Amino acid sequence: MAILAIRHYPDPVLQQRAEPVTEVDDSIRTLARDMAETMYAAPGVGLAAPQVGVGTRLIVLDCAPKGSPAELIVAVNPEILEGHGTSFEEEGCLSVPGYYTRIHRSAQVRVRYTDLAGQTVEREADGLLAIAFQHEIDHLEGLLFVDHLSSLKKGMFRKKYQKLQQQQEQQL
Numbered sequence: 001m002a003i004l005a006i007r008h009y010p011d012p013v014l015q016q017r018a019e020p021v022t023e024v025d026d027s028i029r030t031l032a033r034d035m036a037e038t039m040y041a042a043p044g045v046g047l048a049a050p051q052v053g054v055g056t057r058l059i060v061l062d063c064a065p066k067g068s069p070a071e072l073i074v075a076v077n078p079e080i081l082e083g084h085g086t087s088f089e090e091e092g093c094l095s096v097p098g099y100y101t102r103i104h105r106s107a108q109v110r111v112r113y114t115d116l117a118g119q120t121v122e123r124e125a126d127g128l129l130a131i132a133f134q135h136e137i138d139h140l141e142g143l144l145f146v147d148h149l150s151s152l153k154k155g156m157f158r159k160k161y162q163k164l165q166q167q168q169e170q171q172l
Helices: 026-041 127-140 151-171
Strands: 046-048 058-061 073-084 087-093 096-105 108-114 120-126
Touching (some): 026 073, 073 127, 096 151, 120 127
Antiparallel strands (some): 046 058, 058 073, 073 108, 087 096, 108 120
16 A cells, blocks of 8 residues: 655646546556545545546545544546535645635535446435535546635635745745
């Protein structure tokens, strides 16, 4: 297992649409294992392949409450079939460290994906898991959570994020 380097905004790989996985093979299983290890080490609740520089449609999620056993979900070629309700919760992103903002999302989603055994899975998700599925699938489309902000808020984000980066560089 390996901890992979997480790409940070404004890395161009984060803006590219990921390609579908044509076969769930050992290379995909290894990537999924390394991505899970990276997500847990970060720590985060989700990670998409483009965030580690791989342009493939693969995400890992674990929204289990702190102190509970892990509930790792590995989703190959995930897609949202439908969404219901609305949520407006604070989100952060491992590719945009230190920045958090509230984002409008569906409160519940029905998703379909392929698991590591090559089986098609359909499941309902709500709460944090619904938000995480939407957030990570956005990464596969080349979108970051800040892309959901209004033009005004995006401008404010860029200024605030530049300041955060400068502060982090000064601390090194």
